[in-house]
Amino acid sequence: MNLLICTNNSHKVQEISGFFKGYEIKSFKDLAGFKAPEETSLFFQGNALLKATAGYKASGELSLADDSGLEVYALGLKPGVFSSRYAGENATDMANNEKLLKRLKGEKDRRARFVSVLALVGSKKVLVVTGIVEGVILEEPRGDNGFGYDPLFYIPELDKTMAELTLEEKNRISHRGRALVKLAEKLKSY
């Protein structure tokens, strides 16, 4: 069985692939001449469906998209769907993290959550699930694993940032991991 993971982000492909043992995995990078759709929705669900639908139309294969981001309570749940573009179009993770730290300078309420919405589009039906993990934004980065805001996202119960977890540990507790568990359950009757 083939599965197209609708992203150019190799970290997401790595995290998601582990949940689909036995599938032949491809990503947007494997579709010659394909241009990923613009993420025009203000909602994770909208963008996940945009990406999964575009992938399915281009490949004809079962297509899974993740739209995810960081919601910071003191910032009115920003950057949200703009997480990858927080410091500008094509911003690096470092630039996004620096902007976040600047915005939170002197802020006492550092609570935040990661949200992942997964959309699966295939020949039969469309599935959409959401996963969330709550945490706290540190004042400086810790850890070298993962990507994006992981080094700033501290999980009190584990006394670690997301970037201090192995891939397996991250998948057990992360927003994406939690959404993938829900998706696997729904897939049983797909």
Ligand code: IMP
């Ligand atoms: P998307 O590819 O448009 O869904 O953007 C997702 C963005 O949200 C990433 O580029 C990161 O900035 C952030 N993000 C989502 N999931 C994670 C994660 O697991 N760790 C760290 N940052 C994440």
